[in-house]
Amino acid sequence: MIKRTVLIVLDSVGAGELPDAAAYGDEGSNTLKNIYKNAKNFSLPHLENLGILNIDGFEDLKSPEYFLGSVAKCSQKSKGKDTTTGHWEISGLILDKPFPTYPDGFPEELISKFEKKIGRKVIGNYAASGTEIIKELGKEHVETGNIIVYTSADSVFQIAAHEEVVPLDELYEICIIARKMLQGNNGVGRVIARPFIGEEGNYTRTGNRKDFSLEPYKDTMLDFVKNSGREVYAIGKIEDIFANKGITYSNHTKNNEEGIEALIQTVKLDFEGLIFANLVDFDMIYGHRNNVQGYGDALMYFDGRLPEIMDNLKDDDILIITADHGCDPTTASTDHSREYIPLIFYGKNIKENNNLGILETFASIGKTVLDIFDINNDLKGTSVKNQIIKTGK
Numbered sequence: 001m002i003k004r005t006v007l008i009v010l011d012s013v014g015a016g017e018l019p020d021a022a023a024y025g026d027e028g029s030n031t032l033k034n035i036y037k038n039a040k041n042f043s044l045p046h047l048e049n050l051g052i053l054n055i056d057g058f059e060d061l062k063s064p065e066y067f068l069g070s071v072a073k074c075s076q077k078s079k080g081k082d083t084t085t086g087h088w089e090i091s092g093l094i095l096d097k098p099f100p101t102y103p104d105g106f107p108e109e110l111i112s113k114f115e116k117k118i119g120r121k122v123i124g125n126y127a128a129s130g131t132e133i134i135k136e137l138g139k140e141h142v143e144t145g146n147i148i149v150y151t152s153a154d155s156v157f158q159i160a161a162h163e164e165v166v167p168l169d170e171l172y173e174i175c176i177i178a179r180k181m182l183q184g185n186n187g188v189g190r191v192i193a194r195p196f197i198g199e200e201g202n203y204t205r206t207g208n209r210k211d212f213s214l215e216p217y218k219d220t221m222l223d224f225v226k227n228s229g230r231e232v233y234a235i236g237k238i239e240d241i242f243a244n245k246g247i248t249y250s251n252h253t254k255n256n257e258e259g260i261e262a263l264i265q266t267v268k269l270d271f272e273g274l275i276f277a278n279l280v281d282f283d284m285i286y287g288h289r290n291n292v293q294g295y296g297d298a299l300m301y302f303d304g305r306l307p308e309i310m311d312n313l314k315d316d317d318i319l320i321i322t323a324d325h326g327c328d329p330t331t332a333s334t335d336h337s338r339e340y341i342p343l344i345f346y347g348k349n350i351k352e353n354n355n356l357g358i359l360e361t362f363a364s365i366g367k368t369v370l371d372i373f374d375i376n377n378d379l380k381g382t383s384v385k386n387q388i389i390k391t392g393k
Contacts, residue, residue: 002349002372002389003272003316006309007365008263009087010302012283014326014339015073016057021338024081026326029337031287031295034330036061039296046306050321050344054355057340069346070388072356074322074364077380081338082154084189084213086324087241087278089362091220092370092379099155099189099214103127106149106157106186114181118174120166121146127153129334131289134160134196134203141165142200147174153335155189157182160205163195168208171195179212187214190240207254209284211240221366222246222276224377230273235262238276248273256281256298260305267312274369278324287327288334295329310346318347318372322365345388356387 014031021027032052036042044052051067052058078089080098088095105125115122121144123137128150134141137148141162148160157178161171171193179191191212196205219227223246226232231248236259239250251266253259256279263277279302286295313319326339341362363381371383 001316002318002347004275004314005318005320005369005372006263006267006275006313007277007320007322007369009090009276009278010282010299010321010323011083011278011280012287012325012327012336013299013323013342014328014337015055015323015342016340018076018338018340024338025333026081026328026331026337026339029326029328029331029339030057031326031328031337031339032342033058033061034328035292035296035299038292038330040293042296042300044299044303046303046310047321047344050346051353051355052342052344055342056355056357066353068352069344070351070354070356070384071345072343072359072384073340074343074359074362075340076325076338077361077363080155080189081325081336082156082189083237083283083324083336084155084241086341086362087238088216088220090322090324090365091216091222091242092363092366092377092381093216093218093220094361094363094380100186101153101155102151102188103153105151110181110186111149114178117177117181118147120174122149124148124150124160127151129288130158130160130194130205134205138162138196138203139200153333156192157188157190158192158194160194160196162203163197163206163208166195168193168195172210175210175212183214189213209254210252211237213241213243215243215245220246221369221379222274224370224375224379225274225373228373228375230373231271232273233266233275234277235259235266235275236278236280238278241278256302260302260309264305264308264312267309267317283327283336287329287336290329290331290334292329313347315348318345318350320345320365320369322362349390350388351390354388356384359384
């Protein structure tokens with residue numbers, strides 16, 4: 001009997017362009033492969049032993065003849081390529097239409113109402129890199145107290161403010177106000193607090209980022225696990241992505257190192273249920289800044305810590321490693337990319353040297369988790385339990 005599933009999302013580690021990638025401007029994107037080809041002194045020996053290079057599409061890279069896991073790559077059925085869409089689909093919710101985006105900024109009527117509610121003026125209100133916009137508008141913000149609002153190619157309403165000008169509690173309250181306003185036709189996937197510190201010419205974003213997502217419109221994998229009487233431990237920004245729905249415990253870690261440490265400590269605990277972790281640095285720090293070597297180094301750091309995670313797994317645990325979208329740092333774009341996601345299953349009860357090919361939706365992950373736990377559900381997706389569990393288990 002499988003008692004726990006440890007699900008790790010390597011944020012933005014895509015596995016090759018989807019058939020409709022060109023419609024999103026992402027033709028040619030392949031986050032993982034392009035890092036293999038462009039990062040210096042790059043290898044992932046432990047992920048390779050689990051079979052990451054045995055996934056379809058990586059045949060031109062050297063892969064082991066025998067690997068220790070069951071692997072696949074997943075196609076995306078939802079429209080969009082953002083964090084919320086990816087995680088929701090992993091957990092069984094498929095979006096028929098994408099969250100709205102605002103490449104030309106948010107409507108003036110909306111911004112005007114927002115200003116009245118928060119008692120501060122807004123500057124910016126255009127699509128921009130977060131690091132660049134605080135360079136451009138940081139001085140004006142510090143001098144006036146006006147908050148910086150910006151977006152990207154993703155469905156996000158981002159609010160940047162200096163921590164000494166707008167205290168964190170106020171910034172988070174401003175985000176809550178925005179979240180309540182941004183519903184319906186303006187229901188962006190996430191409102192994001194983007195605090196920073198420092199002086200002009202040296203502004204630096206802090207680790208106090210906080211995401212405010214829409215609440216999932218129906219129960220997800222997390223709810224089904226929780227409602228079965230099991231525990232759901234959320235690590236990283238999982239609690240934000242799911243608006244704390246379906247979660248019993250959370251640890252809002254700020255970076256990969258904190259996330260991995262929290263993950264290892266949680267794996268050591270004795271309970272039944274799900275550990276759901278997001279490791280954010282690949283996307284937030286390196287992908288969006290087209291930092292190929294930094295991205296590669298971050299992947300190698302995770303790979304170096306992977307044995308510690310695996311060594312602490314119990315015999316009745318299953319480890320799942322996947323992603324939520326791409327963010328290829330080798331392309332001209334600094335935004336997410338429309339890609340397949342890699343999928344690795346590992347554990348004492350998981351078949352080895354087993355390639356499942358291409359799964360039709362990310363939702364197969366959540367469906368498989370619930371099937372392994374023998375939890376009845378109405379989620380979309382096809383379970384691969386019978387294809388990955390060793391006979392007699």
